[in-house]
Amino acid sequence: GAVVSQHPSRVICKSGTSVKIECRSLDFQATTMFWYRQFPKQSLMLMATSNEGSKATYEQGVEKDKFLINHASLTLSTLTVTSAHPEDSSFYICSARQGASPPLHFGNGTRLTVT
Amino acid sequence: GQNIDQPTEMTATEGAIVQINCTYQTSGFNGLFWYQQHAGEAPTFLSYNVLDGLEEKGRFSSFLSRSKGYSYLLLKELQMKDSASYLCAVMYGGATNKLIFGTGTLLAVQP
Numbered sequence: 001g002a003v004v005s006q007h008p009s010r011v012i013c014k015s016g017t018s019v020k021i022e023c024r025s026l027d028f029q030a031t032t033m034f035w036y037r038q039f040p041k042q043s044l045m046l047m048a049t050s051n052e053g054s055k056a057t058y059e060q061g062v063e064k065d066k067f068l069i070n071h072a073s074l075t076l077s078t079l080t081v082t083s084a085h086p087e088d089s090s091f092y093i094c095s096a097r098q099g100a101s102p103p104l105h106f107g108n109g110t111r112l113t114v115t
Numbered sequence: 116g117q118n119i120d121q122p123t124e125m126t127a128t129e130g131a132i133v134q135i136n137c138t139y140q141t142s143g144f145n146g147l148f149w150y151q152q153h154a155g156e157a158p159t160f161l162s163y164n165v166l167d168g169l170e171e172k173g174r175f176s177s178f179l180s181r182s183k184g185y186s187y188l189l190l191k192e193l194q195m196k197d198s199a200s201y202l203c204a205v206m207y208g209g210a211t212n213k214l215i216f217g218t219g220t221l222l223a224v225q226p
Contacts, residue, residue: 034214043202043219044158049211057211093157097212104148104214106157 003027004096006107013084013114021079021110023094029074030096034104035067038091050077084114117141119217121203126223127193135188135220137203145206148214149177149188152200161188161201190222198224 003026013019023033031052036044048069049057056069068080077096081088091111095104119139127133139147146165150158164170164179164186176189188201203217 032211036216041221043200044216046213046215049213091155095214104160106159109155109157111155 004030004094004105004107006094006110008110009108010111011113013112015085015114016083018080018082019084019112021081021092021094021112023077023079023096023107025075025096025098025105028096028098030077030098031074033071033077033094033096035069035077035079036093036095038093038109044093047079081112084112086114088112089114117205117207117215119203119205119215121201121217121220123218124221124223126225127190129193129195129224129226131193132189132191133193133222135190135201135203135222137186137188137217139184139186139203139205139217141205141207141215143207144181145208145212147177147179147186148204148206149175149186150202150204150216152202152219154200158202193224195224195226198222 005024007022033050035047037047038044046059047062050069050071052071058064071077091109093109094107097104121137148163149161152158162177169178174191179186200219200221202219204214206212206214
């Protein structure tokens with residue numbers, strides 16, 4: 001089955017630093033990947049749609065200069081949280097779709113803690 | 116705007132049947148999904164409905180009524196391991212096919 005790998009699984013960083021999260025589709029090509037954020041006891045909130053070879057599309061209220069998304073190849077998308085602050089601490093999850101067919105396959109998520 | 120509603124919490128007894136409802140209002144519709152999520156883990160796919168009716172998969176069934184903007188997930192023969200959050204999600208957006216999640220329902224299965 002389709003597998004999405006996300007790295008790192010956990011990261012702790014100091015306030016003001018930047019953190020990069022990688023999302024890879026291991027056995028399929030994903031022209032589109034999605035980045036979600038989930039706060040404790042809340043549902044997944046879509047942050048942006050990552051398109052291979054073009055700019056990401058951000059959801060309303062998500063700062064594109066703070067959450068930099070790069071989709072350099074058909075198997076890799078990265079999310080960089082720039083100048084992280086404690087309020088950015090959250091569970092970040094990526095997902096990818098194989099072709100145009102559902103369902104979305106999710107990575108295992110990254111637990112970001114900003115101190 | 117997009118709106119997907121589910122009950123926040125539900126409690127059921129081991130061996131019983133539970134129905135988790137979901138109502139939605141979205142600009143466009145390309146299918147409805149149910150995911151299961153245990154605390155601290157990524158969601159896992161349970162079911163997908165794009166046409167009206169009932170889809171059955173083992174102990175889990177999902178129903179969709181597009182005209183009513185309504186779906187439910189039915190879990191039979193509940194087991195303790197079924198205690199988790201159940202997320203209703205709607206796919207919309209033409210070629211982009213974004214997946215938007217509801218608030219999630221935290222199900223507690225009691226002995």
